[in-house]
Amino acid sequence: MRTTQVKPRVTETTTAWRHHHILDIDDFTREEIELVFQTTRAMKEVLSRPIKRVPTLRGKTIVNLFYEPSTRTRLSFELAAKYLSADVVNLNAQVSSVAKGESLVDTLGTLQALGADIVVMRHSHSGAPYIAARYIEASIVNAGDGWHAHPTQALLDLYTLYEHKQNLKGLKAVIIGDIMHSRVARSNIWGLTTMGIEVTLCCPPTLLPLGLGGEQLPPVKIEPNIELALDKADMVMTLRLQRERQKSGLLPSIREYIQLYQLTEARLARAKPDALVLHPGPVNEGVEISPAVAHGTQSVINEQVANGVAVRMALLYLLSGSQKQ
Amino acid sequence: MSKKVIMIEEDIKRTLARIAHEIIEHNELLKELILVGVHTRGVPLAKRLAADIEGFAGVKIAVDTLDISLYRDDLSSLELKPVVKLTDITATIDGKSIVLVDDVLYTGRSIRAAMDALIDLGRPRSIQLAVLVDRGHRELPIRADYVGKNIPSSRHEEIKVNLKETDGVDEVAIIPTPSKEGR
Numbered sequence: 001m002r003t004t005q006v007k008p009r010v011t012e013t014t015t016a017w018r019h020h021h022i023l024d025i026d027d028f029t030r031e032e033i034e035l036v037f038q039t040t041r042a043m044k045e046v047l048s049r050p051i052k053r054v055p056t057l058r059g060k061t062i063v064n065l066f067y068e069p070s071t072r073t074r075l076s077f078e079l080a081a082k083y084l085s086a087d088v089v090n091l092n093a094q095v096s097s098v099a100k101g102e103s104l105v106d107t108l109g110t111l112q113a114l115g116a117d118i119v120v121m122r123h124s125h126s127g128a129p130y131i132a133a134r135y136i137e138a139s140i141v142n143a144g145d146g147w148h149a150h151p152t153q154a155l156l157d158l159y160t161l162y163e164h165k166q167n168l169k170g171l172k173a174v175i176i177g178d179i180m181h182s183r184v185a186r187s188n189i190w191g192l193t194t195m196g197i198e199v200t201l202c203c204p205p206t207l208l209p210l211g212l213g214g215e216q217l218p219p220v221k222i223e224p225n226i227e228l229a230l231d232k233a234d235m236v237m238t239l240r241l242q243r244e245r246q247k248s249g250l251l252p253s254i255r256e257y258i259q260l261y262q263l264t265e266a267r268l269a270r271a272k273p274d275a276l277v278l279h280p281g282p283v284n285e286g287v288e289i290s291p292a293v294a295h296g297t298q299s300v301i302n303e304q305v306a307n308g309v310a311v312r313m314a315l316l317y318l319l320s321g322s323q324k325q
Numbered sequence: 326m327s328k329k330v331i332m333i334e335e336d337i338k339r340t341l342a343r344i345a346h347e348i349i350e351h352n353e354l355l356k357e358l359i360l361v362g363v364h365t366r367g368v369p370l371a372k373r374l375a376a377d378i379e380g381f382a383g384v385k386i387a388v389d390t391l392d393i394s395l396y397r398d399d400l401s402s403l404e405l406k407p408v409v410k411l412t413d414i415t416a417t418i419d420g421k422s423i424v425l426v427d428d429v430l431y432t433g434r435s436i437r438a439a440m441d442a443l444i445d446l447g448r449p450r451s452i453q454l455a456v457l458v459d460r461g462h463r464e465l466p467i468r469a470d471y472v473g474k475n476i477p478s479s480r481h482e483e484i485k486v487n488l489k490e491t492d493g494v495d496e497v498a499i500i501p502t503p504s505k506e507g508r
Contacts, residue, residue, distance in 0.1 A: 012365065013405035035408070040407040042392060051445060054395040084395075317395070318406060 005011055017318050021133045021140040024149035033158060033195060039314035040159050040307070042249030046083065047310055057320055059085035060117045065107070066143070067093040067123045071307060072281060073143050073153070077120045080312035086118075103130060108136045109213065118319055121145075125181075127156040139319045147181050154187035157313040158195060160304050161235055164276055169196035174229050174271075176202045176261055177288050180209045180250075184280040185239055186217065193218040202229035203261065206250040226261055233271040237278040238263045238288045263289045268298065276300050326484070331476055332497035337457070337488075340473040341370070344455055345377035347471050348424060351427075357450070358422050363439050364392045364410045366428035370457060374426060389414045396438035418447040424471075427490040428486040430456040433467035458497060460484045478501035 016031040016141040020118045025033070046054055062081040064074055074090065076273050081088040093107075102110075104123075111119055118139045121129050126146030162168060173192050179185045179201050186209060200221040201208065213219040223229035230236060245251050268277065277289075277299045285291045293299060332340070352358050355378070362371030368390050375386040391414070392409040394400075425439050440452060455471035460478040476499070478484055483500045487493075 012408045013403075014408055015405060017406070034368075039409045042411050045412050046395070049446065054445070055441070056395040056400060059401070133422065314409075320400070320406070 005146050007269060014318060019319065021129070021142075022151050022315060022319065023140065023142045024190065025151040025154050025187055026149075028151075028191070028194060028204065030194055030196075033155070033191065036155055036311065036314055036318070037159055037162050039317060040112045040310045041057045041188055043310040043313040043317075044307075046313070047306075052083050053085060054083070055085045056317060057081070057084040060086040060320060061115055062086045062088050062120065062316065063111050063116045063117045063138075064088065064090045064143075065093065065111070065155055066091070067121075067128075068144070069094075070122055070143070072308070076305070076308040077141075077152075077312050079309050080316055083309070084313055084316055086316070088273060089116075104132060105135050106125055108132055112136050112138065118316060141315065141319070144183055146183065146204075147186070148183050149187045150183040151187050151191075152281075152308070152312055152315060153184050154191040155315070156304055156308045157184075157188055157237070157280070158191050159311050160278065160300050160307050161276060161289050163303075163307070164274075164300070165234065171197045171234040172198050172200070172232060173235040173237065174200045174202055174233045175237045175239065176226065176229070176263060178207045178241055178245060179239065180207045181242070181245070182209075185209070188237065189217055189220060193220070197235075200229050200233075202226050204251060204257070207245070208240050212251055220310070226263075226267055227270055230267055230270040233275050235276050235278065236263060236268065237280075239280065240282060240284055260285060263293050264285065265290065265292050265296070268296075274298075278304060281305070327374050327498045328498045330496055330498045331458075332474060334495040337473075337495045337497065339372065340457065341373050342377050342381075344359045344380060344471045344473060345374050346471055348374065348453075348455065349378060349382050351453070351470070352422055352424075353388065354422070355382055356465075357420070359389055359416075359418060360424050360425065361389045361391050361414070361424055361439075361443065363425060363427040363435065364390060366486055366488055367391075367426045369488050370428060370455075370489075371424075371426040373426075374455065387416065391439055391442055393435055393438040393442055396442045412442070412446075414446050418443065418449045419424060420448070420450050422451045422453070424453045424455050426455045428457050428488075430454070430459045430472070431462055431484075433463045433465035436467050458484055458488060464481050470479050496507045 016035045064077055066074055078088050116138045120141045120143050122143040123145050126148035128145050129140050129142040175185050189199055200223050202223050211217050246254055251257050279301050283294055285294050360371040360375050362368035371388050375388045378386050391448040392410040392412045394409045453470040456469045459472045459475050483502055483503055485498050485500055487496045489495050
Protein backbone atom coordinates (compact mmCIF):
# COMPACT_ATOMS: atom_id res chain seq x y z
CA MET A 1 0.00 0.00 0.00
CA ARG A 2 1.18 3.45 -0.81
CA THR A 3 1.68 5.59 2.24
CA THR A 4 2.68 8.79 0.57
CA GLN A 5 0.54 10.14 -2.19
CA VAL A 6 1.78 12.96 -4.32
CA LYS A 7 -0.20 16.10 -3.75
CA PRO A 8 -1.64 17.35 -7.03
CA ARG A 9 0.16 20.43 -8.25
CA VAL A 10 -2.50 23.01 -8.90
CA THR A 11 -1.31 26.58 -8.99
CA GLU A 12 -4.60 28.39 -8.84
CA THR A 13 -7.90 26.90 -7.80
CA THR A 14 -11.49 28.01 -8.06
CA THR A 15 -11.71 29.03 -4.43
CA ALA A 16 -14.35 31.64 -5.26
CA TRP A 17 -16.77 28.93 -6.41
CA ARG A 18 -19.09 27.51 -3.76
CA HIS A 19 -22.11 26.22 -5.66
CA HIS A 20 -23.25 22.64 -5.84
CA HIS A 21 -26.37 23.66 -7.76
CA ILE A 22 -27.14 26.59 -10.03
CA LEU A 23 -30.70 27.53 -9.16
CA ASP A 24 -30.55 31.29 -9.70
CA ILE A 25 -27.86 33.93 -9.74
CA ASP A 26 -29.34 35.91 -6.87
CA ASP A 27 -26.77 34.18 -4.63
CA PHE A 28 -23.78 34.64 -6.96
CA THR A 29 -20.98 36.94 -5.85
CA ARG A 30 -19.12 39.22 -8.20
CA GLU A 31 -16.06 36.96 -7.83
CA GLU A 32 -18.06 33.92 -8.90
CA ILE A 33 -19.42 35.71 -11.95
CA GLU A 34 -15.88 36.82 -12.84
CA LEU A 35 -14.69 33.23 -12.50
CA VAL A 36 -17.46 32.19 -14.90
CA PHE A 37 -16.24 34.86 -17.34
CA GLN A 38 -12.64 33.65 -17.12
CA THR A 39 -13.61 30.02 -17.58
CA THR A 40 -15.95 30.89 -20.46
CA ARG A 41 -13.11 32.65 -22.24
CA ALA A 42 -11.05 29.45 -22.11
CA MET A 43 -14.03 27.42 -23.32
CA LYS A 44 -14.45 29.73 -26.30
CA GLU A 45 -10.92 28.81 -27.32
CA VAL A 46 -11.97 25.14 -27.28
CA LEU A 47 -14.97 26.04 -29.46
CA SER A 48 -12.68 27.76 -31.96
CA ARG A 49 -10.73 24.56 -32.62
CA PRO A 50 -11.29 22.34 -35.63
CA ILE A 51 -12.02 19.47 -33.23
CA LYS A 52 -14.19 20.91 -30.50
CA ARG A 53 -13.79 18.32 -27.79
CA VAL A 54 -11.86 18.07 -24.55
CA PRO A 55 -11.86 15.03 -22.23
CA THR A 56 -12.72 17.00 -19.09
CA LEU A 57 -16.05 15.40 -18.11
CA ARG A 58 -15.33 11.87 -19.31
CA GLY A 59 -17.42 9.41 -17.36
CA LYS A 60 -19.88 12.02 -16.09
CA THR A 61 -23.55 11.67 -16.90
CA ILE A 62 -25.63 14.75 -17.58
CA VAL A 63 -29.40 14.54 -17.91
CA ASN A 64 -31.41 17.22 -19.66
CA LEU A 65 -34.80 17.02 -17.95
CA PHE A 66 -37.21 19.28 -19.81
CA TYR A 67 -40.81 19.68 -18.71
CA GLU A 68 -41.30 22.56 -21.13
CA PRO A 69 -40.46 22.86 -24.80
CA SER A 70 -37.12 24.46 -25.57
CA THR A 71 -34.90 24.52 -28.60
CA ARG A 72 -31.88 26.69 -28.02
CA THR A 73 -31.37 26.13 -24.30
CA ARG A 74 -31.59 22.36 -24.58
CA LEU A 75 -29.39 22.25 -27.67
CA SER A 76 -26.91 24.57 -26.03
CA PHE A 77 -26.64 22.40 -22.91
CA GLU A 78 -26.42 19.23 -24.97
CA LEU A 79 -23.58 20.58 -27.10
CA ALA A 80 -21.79 21.98 -24.04
CA ALA A 81 -21.89 18.57 -22.35
CA LYS A 82 -20.76 16.76 -25.51
CA TYR A 83 -17.86 19.12 -26.15
CA LEU A 84 -16.67 18.28 -22.61
CA SER A 85 -16.99 14.52 -23.33
CA ALA A 86 -19.79 13.89 -20.84
CA ASP A 87 -22.52 11.38 -21.59
CA VAL A 88 -25.78 13.19 -22.22
CA VAL A 89 -29.30 11.89 -21.95
CA ASN A 90 -32.28 13.98 -22.97
CA LEU A 91 -35.49 13.33 -21.12
CA ASN A 92 -38.47 15.02 -22.63
CA ALA A 93 -41.06 14.90 -19.89
CA GLN A 94 -43.95 15.18 -22.31
CA VAL A 95 -43.25 11.77 -23.79
CA SER A 96 -41.76 9.96 -20.80
CA SER A 97 -43.31 8.23 -17.84
CA VAL A 98 -44.06 11.72 -16.52
CA ALA A 99 -46.93 11.63 -19.00
CA LYS A 100 -48.06 8.48 -17.16
CA GLY A 101 -48.24 10.48 -13.96
CA GLU A 102 -44.78 10.02 -12.41
CA SER A 103 -44.04 12.83 -9.97
CA LEU A 104 -40.97 15.07 -10.15
CA VAL A 105 -39.54 13.50 -7.00
CA ASP A 106 -39.98 9.97 -8.39
CA THR A 107 -38.33 10.96 -11.64
CA LEU A 108 -35.39 12.41 -9.71
CA GLY A 109 -35.11 9.20 -7.71
CA THR A 110 -34.84 7.30 -10.98
CA LEU A 111 -32.17 9.66 -12.30
CA GLN A 112 -30.24 9.32 -9.04
CA ALA A 113 -30.40 5.52 -9.24
CA LEU A 114 -29.18 5.64 -12.83
CA GLY A 115 -26.15 7.65 -11.70
CA ALA A 116 -26.77 11.13 -13.03
CA ASP A 117 -24.06 13.61 -11.97
CA ILE A 118 -25.70 16.80 -13.22
CA VAL A 119 -29.39 17.31 -13.99
CA VAL A 120 -30.25 20.26 -16.20
CA MET A 121 -33.87 21.02 -15.58
CA ARG A 122 -36.56 23.17 -17.12
CA HIS A 123 -39.96 23.32 -15.47
CA SER A 124 -43.05 25.45 -15.88
CA HIS A 125 -43.43 25.88 -12.12
CA SER A 126 -41.35 28.52 -10.37
CA GLY A 127 -39.26 26.90 -7.66
CA ALA A 128 -39.36 23.35 -9.05
CA PRO A 129 -35.52 23.11 -9.26
CA TYR A 130 -35.29 24.06 -5.56
CA ILE A 131 -37.47 21.08 -4.68
CA ALA A 132 -35.41 18.90 -7.01
CA ALA A 133 -32.19 19.99 -5.28
CA ARG A 134 -33.53 18.61 -1.99
CA TYR A 135 -34.16 15.15 -3.39
CA ILE A 136 -31.08 14.37 -5.42
CA GLU A 137 -27.35 14.25 -4.79
CA ALA A 138 -26.59 15.32 -8.35
CA SER A 139 -26.10 18.99 -9.14
CA ILE A 140 -29.22 20.70 -10.41
CA VAL A 141 -28.88 23.37 -13.07
CA ASN A 142 -31.97 25.49 -13.52
CA ALA A 143 -32.59 25.92 -17.25
CA GLY A 144 -35.66 28.05 -16.57
CA ASP A 145 -38.42 27.66 -13.97
CA GLY A 146 -41.77 29.33 -14.55
CA TRP A 147 -41.54 33.10 -14.20
CA HIS A 148 -38.76 32.81 -11.66
CA ALA A 149 -35.24 32.39 -12.96
CA HIS A 150 -33.05 31.47 -15.90
CA PRO A 151 -29.54 31.84 -14.47
CA THR A 152 -27.53 30.43 -17.39
CA GLN A 153 -29.24 32.84 -19.80
CA ALA A 154 -28.40 35.76 -17.51
CA LEU A 155 -24.76 34.63 -17.29
CA LEU A 156 -24.45 34.38 -21.06
CA ASP A 157 -26.02 37.82 -21.42
CA LEU A 158 -23.53 39.19 -18.89
CA TYR A 159 -20.65 37.47 -20.64
CA THR A 160 -21.70 38.90 -24.01
CA LEU A 161 -21.77 42.34 -22.44
CA TYR A 162 -18.41 41.72 -20.75
CA GLU A 163 -16.77 40.71 -24.04
CA HIS A 164 -17.68 44.08 -25.51
CA LYS A 165 -17.27 46.38 -22.52
CA GLN A 166 -14.73 44.65 -20.19
CA ASN A 167 -15.43 47.00 -17.30
CA LEU A 168 -19.07 46.54 -16.32
CA LYS A 169 -19.25 48.70 -13.23
CA GLY A 170 -21.27 51.87 -13.74
CA LEU A 171 -22.80 50.84 -17.07
CA LYS A 172 -26.44 51.56 -17.71
CA ALA A 173 -28.75 48.73 -18.80
CA VAL A 174 -32.37 48.95 -19.88
CA ILE A 175 -34.77 46.00 -19.97
CA ILE A 176 -37.88 46.55 -22.07
CA GLY A 177 -40.96 44.38 -22.24
CA ASP A 178 -42.97 41.86 -20.30
CA ILE A 179 -40.76 41.83 -17.24
CA MET A 180 -43.39 40.39 -14.95
CA HIS A 181 -43.53 37.05 -16.75
CA SER A 182 -39.85 36.92 -17.67
CA ARG A 183 -37.47 34.62 -15.81
CA VAL A 184 -34.72 35.98 -18.07
CA ALA A 185 -35.38 39.51 -16.85
CA ARG A 186 -35.46 38.50 -13.18
CA SER A 187 -32.13 36.67 -13.37
CA ASN A 188 -30.61 39.49 -15.40
CA ILE A 189 -31.72 42.08 -12.85
CA TRP A 190 -29.77 40.13 -10.20
CA GLY A 191 -26.73 39.54 -12.37
CA LEU A 192 -26.47 43.08 -13.73
CA THR A 193 -26.92 44.60 -10.27
CA THR A 194 -24.28 42.32 -8.75
CA MET A 195 -21.79 43.54 -11.37
CA GLY A 196 -22.50 47.16 -10.44
CA ILE A 197 -24.66 47.96 -13.47
CA GLU A 198 -27.54 50.38 -13.13
CA VAL A 199 -30.77 48.72 -14.29
CA THR A 200 -33.83 50.54 -15.65
CA LEU A 201 -37.03 48.66 -16.36
CA CYS A 202 -39.28 49.96 -19.10
CA CYS A 203 -42.73 48.46 -19.56
CA PRO A 204 -46.44 49.07 -19.12
CA PRO A 205 -47.13 49.29 -15.36
CA THR A 206 -49.25 46.12 -15.63
CA LEU A 207 -46.16 44.14 -16.64
CA LEU A 208 -43.85 45.24 -13.81
CA PRO A 209 -42.58 42.38 -11.62
CA LEU A 210 -43.70 41.94 -8.05
CA GLY A 211 -41.36 42.28 -5.10
CA LEU A 212 -39.05 44.94 -6.54
CA GLY A 213 -36.52 46.28 -4.07
CA GLY A 214 -37.33 43.58 -1.56
CA GLU A 215 -35.92 40.12 -1.06
CA GLN A 216 -37.21 38.96 -4.41
CA LEU A 217 -35.47 41.58 -6.52
CA PRO A 218 -32.86 44.27 -5.89
CA PRO A 219 -33.78 47.95 -6.30
CA VAL A 220 -33.92 49.21 -9.90
CA LYS A 221 -35.14 52.30 -11.73
CA ILE A 222 -38.50 52.26 -13.45
CA GLU A 223 -39.16 54.44 -16.49
CA PRO A 224 -42.30 53.65 -18.51
CA ASN A 225 -41.33 56.14 -21.24
CA ILE A 226 -39.05 54.30 -23.65
CA GLU A 227 -37.31 57.42 -24.99
CA LEU A 228 -36.36 58.52 -21.47
CA ALA A 229 -35.42 54.99 -20.41
CA LEU A 230 -33.01 54.57 -23.33
CA ASP A 231 -31.19 57.85 -22.69
CA LYS A 232 -27.42 57.14 -22.70
CA ALA A 233 -27.92 53.41 -22.18
CA ASP A 234 -24.97 51.01 -22.72
CA MET A 235 -27.11 47.91 -23.13
CA VAL A 236 -30.72 47.40 -24.21
CA MET A 237 -32.49 44.10 -23.71
CA THR A 238 -35.88 43.54 -25.24
CA LEU A 239 -38.06 40.64 -24.20
CA ARG A 240 -40.40 38.53 -26.27
CA LEU A 241 -43.99 39.70 -25.94
CA GLN A 242 -46.33 36.79 -25.72
CA ARG A 243 -49.60 37.39 -27.47
CA GLU A 244 -51.51 35.74 -24.63
CA ARG A 245 -50.82 38.81 -22.51
CA GLN A 246 -53.37 40.75 -24.46
CA LYS A 247 -56.02 38.10 -23.87
CA SER A 248 -55.30 38.17 -20.15
CA GLY A 249 -56.13 41.88 -20.09
CA LEU A 250 -52.67 43.12 -19.14
CA LEU A 251 -52.33 44.97 -22.45
CA PRO A 252 -55.01 46.90 -24.32
CA SER A 253 -53.63 45.83 -27.70
CA ILE A 254 -50.46 44.55 -29.33
CA ARG A 255 -50.68 47.51 -31.73
CA GLU A 256 -50.52 49.96 -28.85
CA TYR A 257 -47.61 48.03 -27.32
CA ILE A 258 -45.72 48.27 -30.61
CA GLN A 259 -46.34 52.01 -30.75
CA LEU A 260 -45.14 52.61 -27.21
CA TYR A 261 -42.48 49.98 -26.60
CA GLN A 262 -41.04 48.59 -29.83
CA LEU A 263 -37.27 49.09 -30.03
CA THR A 264 -36.80 51.00 -33.28
CA GLU A 265 -33.74 52.62 -34.85
CA ALA A 266 -35.02 56.07 -33.93
CA ARG A 267 -35.46 55.07 -30.29
CA LEU A 268 -32.14 53.21 -30.14
CA ALA A 269 -30.47 56.45 -31.26
CA ARG A 270 -31.21 57.81 -27.76
CA ALA A 271 -28.84 55.23 -26.28
CA LYS A 272 -25.06 55.53 -26.51
CA PRO A 273 -23.73 54.99 -30.06
CA ASP A 274 -21.97 51.79 -28.96
CA ALA A 275 -24.91 50.44 -27.01
CA LEU A 276 -25.53 46.71 -27.45
CA VAL A 277 -28.92 45.21 -28.25
CA LEU A 278 -29.69 41.86 -26.63
CA HIS A 279 -32.69 39.57 -26.88
CA PRO A 280 -33.01 36.16 -25.20
CA GLY A 281 -34.97 34.77 -28.16
CA PRO A 282 -37.07 33.64 -29.82
CA VAL A 283 -37.54 37.06 -31.39
CA ASN A 284 -40.94 38.40 -32.44
CA GLU A 285 -39.67 40.70 -35.15
CA GLY A 286 -41.95 43.65 -35.69
CA VAL A 287 -43.40 43.38 -32.20
CA GLU A 288 -40.91 44.07 -29.41
CA ILE A 289 -38.09 44.89 -31.81
CA SER A 290 -37.99 46.20 -35.36
CA PRO A 291 -36.30 43.94 -37.93
CA ALA A 292 -33.77 46.68 -38.67
CA VAL A 293 -32.61 46.74 -35.03
CA ALA A 294 -32.73 42.96 -34.60
CA HIS A 295 -30.37 42.56 -37.57
CA GLY A 296 -28.54 45.87 -37.12
CA THR A 297 -24.91 46.48 -36.29
CA GLN A 298 -25.60 46.94 -32.58
CA SER A 299 -27.44 43.64 -32.26
CA VAL A 300 -25.51 40.85 -30.52
CA ILE A 301 -28.38 38.36 -30.60
CA ASN A 302 -26.40 35.74 -32.52
CA GLU A 303 -23.35 36.22 -30.29
CA GLN A 304 -25.60 35.48 -27.32
CA VAL A 305 -26.48 32.09 -28.80
CA ALA A 306 -22.83 31.27 -29.54
CA ASN A 307 -21.68 32.40 -26.09
CA GLY A 308 -24.42 30.28 -24.55
CA VAL A 309 -22.56 27.07 -25.32
CA ALA A 310 -19.27 28.37 -23.88
CA VAL A 311 -20.92 29.69 -20.70
CA ARG A 312 -22.68 26.37 -20.14
CA MET A 313 -19.41 24.49 -20.68
CA ALA A 314 -17.84 26.72 -18.04
CA LEU A 315 -20.68 26.09 -15.60
CA LEU A 316 -20.66 22.32 -16.13
CA TYR A 317 -16.90 22.35 -15.54
CA LEU A 318 -17.19 24.41 -12.36
CA LEU A 319 -20.03 22.23 -11.03
CA SER A 320 -18.35 18.93 -11.83
CA GLY A 321 -16.03 19.05 -8.86
CA SER A 322 -18.28 20.66 -6.31
CA GLN A 323 -18.96 18.71 -3.15
CA LYS A 324 -22.41 18.21 -1.76
CA GLN A 325 -23.04 20.98 0.75
CA MET B 326 10.15 24.61 8.68
CA SER B 327 12.75 26.76 7.01
CA LYS B 328 12.98 27.09 3.28
CA LYS B 329 16.23 26.37 1.53
CA VAL B 330 17.04 28.48 -1.52
CA ILE B 331 18.51 26.38 -4.32
CA MET B 332 18.71 28.90 -7.13
CA ILE B 333 18.79 32.68 -7.13
CA GLU B 334 18.21 35.16 -9.94
CA GLU B 335 21.70 34.77 -11.42
CA ASP B 336 21.49 30.96 -11.40
CA ILE B 337 18.13 30.98 -13.16
CA LYS B 338 19.43 33.39 -15.78
CA ARG B 339 22.54 31.32 -16.49
CA THR B 340 20.55 28.09 -16.57
CA LEU B 341 18.02 29.44 -19.05
CA ALA B 342 20.84 30.72 -21.25
CA ARG B 343 22.35 27.23 -21.28
CA ILE B 344 18.99 25.63 -22.15
CA ALA B 345 18.55 28.18 -24.94
CA HIS B 346 21.93 27.14 -26.39
CA GLU B 347 20.95 23.48 -26.14
CA ILE B 348 17.66 24.12 -27.93
CA ILE B 349 19.54 25.91 -30.72
CA GLU B 350 21.99 23.03 -30.95
CA HIS B 351 19.28 20.38 -31.21
CA ASN B 352 16.98 22.19 -33.64
CA GLU B 353 18.53 23.01 -36.98
CA LEU B 354 15.36 24.57 -38.33
CA LEU B 355 14.77 27.22 -35.70
CA LYS B 356 12.02 28.91 -37.65
CA GLU B 357 9.97 25.70 -37.48
CA LEU B 358 10.20 25.82 -33.69
CA ILE B 359 7.44 26.92 -31.31
CA LEU B 360 7.93 27.32 -27.58
CA VAL B 361 4.78 26.44 -25.68
CA GLY B 362 4.65 27.58 -22.06
CA VAL B 363 2.48 25.57 -19.70
CA HIS B 364 0.43 27.84 -17.42
CA THR B 365 1.31 29.37 -15.04
CA ARG B 366 5.10 29.57 -14.70
CA GLY B 367 5.97 27.83 -17.93
CA VAL B 368 4.70 30.91 -19.76
CA PRO B 369 7.26 33.46 -18.53
CA LEU B 370 10.00 30.82 -18.78
CA ALA B 371 9.10 30.20 -22.45
CA LYS B 372 9.21 33.93 -23.12
CA ARG B 373 12.64 34.26 -21.52
CA LEU B 374 13.96 31.28 -23.48
CA ALA B 375 12.63 32.78 -26.72
CA ALA B 376 14.36 36.08 -25.92
CA ASP B 377 17.63 34.23 -25.22
CA ILE B 378 17.37 32.22 -28.44
CA GLU B 379 16.73 35.39 -30.40
CA GLY B 380 19.74 36.98 -28.73
CA PHE B 381 22.06 34.06 -29.47
CA ALA B 382 20.84 32.94 -32.90
CA GLY B 383 19.02 35.99 -34.21
CA VAL B 384 15.84 34.05 -34.90
CA LYS B 385 12.51 35.16 -33.51
CA ILE B 386 10.72 32.18 -31.98
CA ALA B 387 6.95 31.99 -31.57
CA VAL B 388 5.76 31.62 -27.97
CA ASP B 389 2.33 30.13 -27.29
CA THR B 390 0.57 29.24 -24.08
CA LEU B 391 -1.16 26.06 -23.02
CA ASP B 392 -3.54 25.37 -20.17
CA ILE B 393 -3.82 21.73 -19.11
CA SER B 394 -6.72 21.99 -16.63
CA LEU B 395 -9.24 20.41 -18.99
CA TYR B 396 -6.88 17.45 -19.55
CA ARG B 397 -5.93 16.62 -15.97
CA ASP B 398 -6.38 13.01 -14.87
CA ASP B 399 -7.30 13.94 -11.32
CA LEU B 400 -10.24 16.28 -11.96
CA SER B 401 -12.86 14.08 -10.31
CA SER B 402 -10.79 13.75 -7.16
CA LEU B 403 -10.03 17.45 -6.77
CA GLU B 404 -12.40 19.28 -4.50
CA LEU B 405 -11.45 22.63 -5.98
CA LYS B 406 -11.09 22.81 -9.71
CA PRO B 407 -8.09 24.50 -11.23
CA VAL B 408 -8.88 27.88 -12.77
CA VAL B 409 -8.90 27.33 -16.53
CA LYS B 410 -6.59 29.78 -18.26
CA LEU B 411 -6.42 30.68 -21.89
CA THR B 412 -4.75 28.33 -24.33
CA ASP B 413 -3.30 30.52 -27.04
CA ILE B 414 -1.81 28.63 -29.96
CA THR B 415 -1.71 31.28 -32.68
CA ALA B 416 -0.62 29.36 -35.77
CA THR B 417 -0.99 25.75 -36.81
CA ILE B 418 1.30 23.33 -35.01
CA ASP B 419 1.13 20.77 -37.83
CA GLY B 420 4.64 19.79 -38.84
CA LYS B 421 6.26 22.13 -36.28
CA SER B 422 8.75 21.21 -33.60
CA ILE B 423 7.34 22.06 -30.22
CA VAL B 424 9.29 22.67 -27.05
CA LEU B 425 6.99 22.42 -24.05
CA VAL B 426 8.25 24.62 -21.23
CA ASP B 427 7.32 24.10 -17.58
CA ASP B 428 8.85 25.06 -14.27
CA VAL B 429 9.00 21.74 -12.39
CA LEU B 430 8.96 18.18 -13.72
CA TYR B 431 7.61 15.89 -11.02
CA THR B 432 5.20 12.98 -11.58
CA GLY B 433 5.02 13.63 -15.31
CA ARG B 434 1.23 13.81 -15.22
CA SER B 435 1.06 17.49 -16.17
CA ILE B 436 3.26 16.79 -19.17
CA ARG B 437 1.07 13.85 -20.20
CA ALA B 438 -1.91 16.24 -20.06
CA ALA B 439 0.01 18.89 -21.99
CA MET B 440 0.92 16.40 -24.73
CA ASP B 441 -2.71 15.28 -25.03
CA ALA B 442 -3.80 18.91 -25.24
CA LEU B 443 -1.23 19.65 -27.94
CA ILE B 444 -2.12 16.61 -30.02
CA ASP B 445 -5.78 17.70 -29.93
CA LEU B 446 -4.66 20.90 -31.61
CA GLY B 447 -2.73 19.31 -34.48
CA ARG B 448 0.09 17.00 -35.44
CA PRO B 449 3.45 18.47 -34.52
CA ARG B 450 6.59 16.99 -36.04
CA SER B 451 8.04 16.49 -32.59
CA ILE B 452 7.47 17.49 -29.00
CA GLN B 453 10.41 18.20 -26.73
CA LEU B 454 10.35 19.16 -23.08
CA ALA B 455 12.30 21.85 -21.23
CA VAL B 456 12.00 22.26 -17.46
CA LEU B 457 13.76 24.51 -15.01
CA VAL B 458 13.78 21.85 -12.28
CA ASP B 459 13.51 18.07 -12.38
CA ARG B 460 12.70 16.83 -8.89
CA GLY B 461 12.22 13.11 -9.69
CA HIS B 462 9.37 10.84 -8.53
CA ARG B 463 8.09 10.13 -12.03
CA GLU B 464 4.86 8.13 -12.27
CA LEU B 465 4.84 7.98 -16.07
CA PRO B 466 7.51 7.12 -18.65
CA ILE B 467 8.39 10.75 -19.35
CA ARG B 468 11.76 12.53 -19.34
CA ALA B 469 12.84 16.04 -20.19
CA ASP B 470 15.08 16.93 -23.15
CA TYR B 471 16.39 20.04 -21.41
CA VAL B 472 16.77 20.20 -17.63
CA GLY B 473 17.85 23.31 -15.77
CA LYS B 474 18.72 21.59 -12.53
CA ASN B 475 18.14 18.15 -11.07
CA ILE B 476 16.96 18.52 -7.50
CA PRO B 477 16.52 15.15 -5.80
CA SER B 478 13.70 15.73 -3.36
CA SER B 479 11.47 13.96 -0.91
CA ARG B 480 7.75 13.83 -1.48
CA HIS B 481 7.35 15.71 1.78
CA GLU B 482 9.12 18.69 0.35
CA GLU B 483 7.70 21.32 -1.91
CA ILE B 484 9.82 22.75 -4.71
CA LYS B 485 8.73 26.33 -5.18
CA VAL B 486 9.74 28.19 -8.32
CA ASN B 487 9.17 31.91 -8.05
CA LEU B 488 9.50 34.12 -11.08
CA LYS B 489 9.51 37.89 -11.32
CA GLU B 490 6.60 37.90 -13.76
CA THR B 491 4.31 35.89 -11.50
CA ASP B 492 5.76 36.20 -7.99
CA GLY B 493 7.88 39.34 -8.02
CA VAL B 494 11.18 37.53 -7.41
CA ASP B 495 13.39 34.98 -9.19
CA GLU B 496 14.10 32.08 -6.85
CA VAL B 497 13.89 28.31 -6.53
CA ALA B 498 13.50 26.95 -3.01
CA ILE B 499 12.81 23.72 -1.16
CA ILE B 500 10.18 24.03 1.50
CA PRO B 501 9.75 21.12 3.88
CA THR B 502 6.13 20.21 4.55
CA PRO B 503 5.19 18.32 7.72
CA SER B 504 5.33 14.62 6.89
CA LYS B 505 1.88 13.37 7.65
CA GLU B 506 0.61 9.94 6.83
CA GLY B 507 -1.48 9.93 3.70
CA ARG B 508 -0.39 13.32 2.51
